[in-house]
Amino acid sequence: MFQPNENYLKLPGSYLFSTVARKQREYAEAHPDKKIIKLSIGDVTQPLCPAIIKALHDAVDEMASADTFKGYAPDLGYEFLRNAIAENDYKARGCDIAADEIFVADGAKSDSANIQEIFTQNTKIAVCDPVYPVYVDSNVMAGRTGTYDKETETWSDVIYMPCLKENNFAPELPKETPDLIYLCFPNNPTGSTITKSQLQEWVDYANKVGAVIIYDAAYEAYISEADVPHSIYECEGARTCAIELHSFSKNAGFTGVRLSYVVIPKEIKRDGVMLHSLWARRHGTKYNGAPYIIQKAGEAVYSAEGKAQLKEQVAYYMKNAAYIKNGLKEAGYDCSGGVNAPYIWLRTPNNMTSWEFFDYLLDKANVLGTPGSGFGPSGEHYFRLTAFGSYESTVEAINRIKAL
Numbered sequence: 092m093f094q095p096n097e098n099y100l101k102l103p104g105s106y107l108f109s110t111v112a113r114k115q116r117e118y119a120e121a122h123p124d125k126k127i128i129k130l131s132i133g134d135v136t137q138p139l140c141p142a143i144i145k146a147l148h149d150a151v152d153e154m155a156s157a158d159t160f161k162g163y164a165p166d167l168g169y170e171f172l173r174n175a176i177a178e179n180d181y182k183a184r185g186c187d188i189a190a191d192e193i194f195v196a197d198g199a200k201s202d203s204a205n206i207q208e209i210f211t212q213n214t215k216i217a218v219c220d221p222v223y224p225v226y227v228d229s230n231v232m233a234g235r236t237g238t239y240d241k242e243t244e245t246w247s248d249v250i251y252m253p254c255l256k257e258n259n260f261a262p263e264l265p266k267e268t269p270d271l272i273y274l275c276f277p278n279n280p281t282g283s284t285i286t287k288s289q290l291q292e293w294v295d296y297a298n299k300v301g302a303v304i305i306y307d308a309a310y311e312a313y314i315s316e317a318d319v320p321h322s323i324y325e326c327e328g329a330r331t332c333a334i335e336l337h338s339f340s341k342n343a344g345f346t347g348v349r350l351s352y353v354v355i356p357k358e359i360k361r362d363g364v365m366l367h368s369l370w371a372r373r374h375g376t377k378y379n380g381a382p383y384i385i386q387k388a389g390e391a392v393y394s395a396e397g398k399a400q401l402k403e404q405v406a407y408y409m410k411n412a413a414y415i416k417n418g419l420k421e422a423g424y425d426c427s428g429g430v431n432a433p434y435i436w437l438r439t440p441n442n443m444t445s446w447e448f449f450d451y452l453l454d455k456a457n458v459l460g461t462p463g464s465g466f467g468p469s470g471e472h473y474f475r476l477t478a479f480g481s482y483e484s485t486v487e488a489i490n491r492i493k494a495l
């Protein structure tokens with residue numbers, strides 16, 4: 092007799108964005124005359140840039156001829172893409188990462204959810220609070236997080252590192268020693284970052300205690316300040332303790348196209364076992380490669396035209412971020428982020444809970460955002476707005492909020 096995986100039954104409620112979408116649907120059905128502006132989910136709205144579109148078209152044409160047709164992609168990704176990544180994202184920044192330490196895949200959501208598989212069952216994880224929900228949920232599904240306490244909204248076997256205004260939304264080294272530390276900078280949801288010297292402290296700590304850092308750099312393209320690292324490998328010693336995740340979703344608009352990569356340096360070892368080998372084995376067994384067409388589009392991200400066009404695209408979203416942040420400040424909100432990240436993190440007014448403010452904003456301004464409490468208990472009384480809308484809708488949304 093089959094039995095469902097009981098770990099899935101431990102997951103509290105539905106995925107945050109499904110709840111947001113349901114509430115939006117219900118409100119829209121009840122108020123068909125209202126124009127709702129969505130500044131909630133971190134999905135891009137600008138079209139793929141011309142250099143990427145051309146690469147896609149060219150690759151499609153190659154598929155039409157037997158001479159140039161491509162079937163299964165190499166498990167770990169085509170060399171043309173891995174070389175472009177190694178050259179542009181690492182060598183150009185003085186980071187020592189080889190093309191064969193890069194694993195191409197179809198999204199950082201699945202990479203960040205799957206990476207826990209190469210660690211032993213009793214691995215103790217540490218996460219920022221608030222946090223991108225996938226890191227915790229994937230460990231819940233793996234049966235690694237203990238029991239859930241509804242009161243505190245925490246798992247008994249997870250180390251939470253609160254990121255609050257008091258610590259500039261940057262985690263402090265945990266008192267209890269973790270085996271696996273999830274860090275994401277620039278951060279989703281708070282929009283905060285840490286400096287290179289702060290990140291160096293984490294790398295030194297991980298090497299000292301024998302932990303691995305999963306460094307999610309999905310928002311790296313939005314960094315505007317000089318002392319904020321673009322890669323954890325800018326820090327000394329990261330090759331022995333850090334795995335880095337990258338997505339093409341936010342820097343190049345691939346949310347609907349799907350491309351990502353994971354970096355695992357060969358120096359991360361325990362008793363002679365390289366994590367690199369385990370991930371290669373996993374990839375070989377469970378994954379048949381990102382499509383050729385999409386990997387060609389990924390290569391175009393690193394072309395001269397691609398880089399110039401994407402710089403403009405990022406600047407477009409960051410103009411929105413500045414508009415949101417300035418507008419909220421003018422309206423008296425306490426907010427942060429929006430300088431190195433496309434997210435603005437604001438304190439809810441009048442001590443409203445995050446969901447109360449969600450309902451208030453939806454009802455009074457017809458603006459949809461994301462409740463901070465959905466990202467963890469320390470997100471309570473906070474709210475996230477994204478800069479990924481069109482400029483016009485962003486301006487309208489903020490003007491509506493200012494008029495409340």
Ligand SMILES: Cc1ncc(COP(=O)(O)O)c(C=O)c1O
Pocket residue numbers: 133197198199200201203223275279307309337338339340345346350351
């Ligand atoms: C921190 C973080 N990591 C990963 C992802 C997922 O990226 P992808 O579209 O590559 O799956 C997101 C998406 O919002 C994110 O915020």
